[in-house]
Amino acid sequence: MPFAAWRAVLPAWIDVQPVELPGHGHRSDEPLQVDMPSLAATLADELASLIDGPYLMLGHSVGGVVALEVAHALVARGLEAPSALITVASTAPSQRAGNPQAQPMSDAELFAELQRLDGTPQVVLDDPELLAMVLPVLRADFLLGERHRPSCREPLPCALHVFGGRDDSIAVGALAAWEMECTGPFRMEMCAGGHFFLHRQRADFLRRLVTLAKAYRPSLASSFLARAGLSHA
Template sequence: MSETATDPVGPTTGTGWLRQFHHADADAPRLVCFPHAGGSASFYFPLSAALAPGAEVLAVQYPGRQDRRGEPCVDSIPTLADAVVGELRQWQDRPLALFGHSMGSSLAFEVARRLEAEGDGPTALIVSGRRSPRMIRDEGIHRADDEVLIAHLARLSGTDARILGDPELLELILPAMRADYRAAETYRYTPGPPLRCSLSVLTGDDDPQLTSAEARDWATHTTGAYALTVLPGGHFYLASQWSRVAELIRERLG
């Protein structure tokens, strides 16, 4: 499944920051999912379907896209994290785990830190396709012109090629893309206590955005259990193997 500007949100409940696509068992573990740069909540529809009804999946919807297209984009990871934490306070009637892909991993990490600081941290943090927070690499994509940004998106194969070739659709998605890349590339880790929850890292074996050293460095950010899993594919390896990703997440939730 490729992310597009016109992806339907699908059958869903929730407003504001969180979307829920499928019903779950009353005692199911709760998983909050954070999209990549330029991504939307609907990216996680296949994962929600694969995990239901054994897990309740909540997908974060950033401002400036899909049903929040009329809202201004947010170009700061700390600002996004503060807003999501405020929303999650309504969902802490049972334990929750966090999952993020690419930029969403950085955001999920910062949300986990804030939740732990408040005394009600997640049971697990699962990150995908993203270097550890203290490994800085500013590629300057958010400062580049539209042609460079579009070429970068094409190389990652996470955006439908038909969208990248349609000027009208590009006009819709580029503001959110640029804001998200600014948030991701300007994010700087502030040293602090490591997390106490388990931390799992997923990555594609042919991901140009992530080295093995950058993936392994996540181990320094938790005192809990740590695991690294490498799957075949590039930066968006998960889009072609949601069932395998769901299986791994199910193990972590268990």
């Protein structure tokens, strides 16, 4: 869980709470999720008891959509929306295909996509046994994003900060389209690097993140990070 490592370098007043999805990491004994509403409901139920004040919610790639859906699910449960939603290298929901009948990628298709995104360690790509372990998880993550069809609803009542990679394949317009998802102030920043710039250029990204978070201090109580693995945009 890469986000957990941020705790060692971020200021102590930022309480990082990484979110592990069912079927991932220490939750590997749980079924993988490919239905966004069901996943959002599960995560909202788990996070509800942890929210005791203002918080930020961050998601990378399809995790940005997961974060949005979880935030809506929390609001539906009577909880406050996050002070800000932060999406990183994530295509806006309105710019996604949203095909409920999308089929899982073959091993060859998935392998090619992982190579293109350049975020999976080469040692994993070169090891058939490791690949056999991670491909089902990553395949589900891709399917989660491909099958999700956005709902018609009111925008989330919070600020929205979008980070994009200058070398990522996501079009600037697909990042800017996030603006319609929230009613608060909108800001977009472009960072050096590709789809995984938040890890490859971690120091620069975390510096930007701290600057952003300071705008919500001292009211900020906690910061939740929602992600969906190494999924595509």
